[in-house]
Amino acid sequence: MLAGATGSGKTELVEELGEEFEVISLDSRQIYRELEIGTAAPDAALRKKVPHHLVGIIDPDESFTAMDYRQAALRAIESVIRSNHIPILVGGAGFYLRMLRTGPFQSHTDPEKEALVRNMD
Numbered sequence: 001m002l003a004g005a006t007g008s009g010k011t012e013l014v015e016e017l018g019e020e021f022e023v024i025s026l027d028s029r030q031i032y033r034e035l036e037i038g039t040a041a042p043d044a045a046l047r048k049k050v051p052h053h054l055v056g057i058i059d060p061d062e063s064f065t066a067m068d069y070r071q072a073a074l075r076a077i078e079s080v081i082r083s084n085h086i087p088i089l090v091g092g093a094g095f096y097l098r099m100l101r102t103g104p105f106q107s108h109t110d111p112e113k114e115a116l117v118r119n120m121d
Contacts, residue, residue: 001089003097006040010090014042017050017088022080024073025054026091026100031069032060053080053087066099073100 002010003026014023023042025031030041033056042052053076058064073096080087089097 001097003090003092003094005092008092010092011040011042011046014050014088014090015046020084020086021088022051022053022083022085023055023090024076024080024087025052026089026096027055028069028091028096030055030091031057031064033058035060051085066095067104069096070099070103 002013004010017023027041029035031054035041041055042050046052047055054069054072057072077087089100091097
């Protein structure tokens, strides 16, 4: 995994990867099409050299939840492994990483408070 803020040098490191690697993006904004400049998305030349997954896959007006991300990322990881390559997670969205590693969080509710809310007028 390679994590860091936008502009921290992740792209430069990715450029040095060998042909056996493919990037699974953890970036919550690079997932959108047509936002390349504002998100520092990898350009076509880099994406040709090192395949990137989950970059520019949805339109900005489309709904895409963290659970959608998790499912798409798991499929991408499986695909990379099936092709005998090594997936490397790259990005700065800690929430996406947490969602990928642990799945959706489970809320811990207080039954008494739930009953109070249900009985509110």
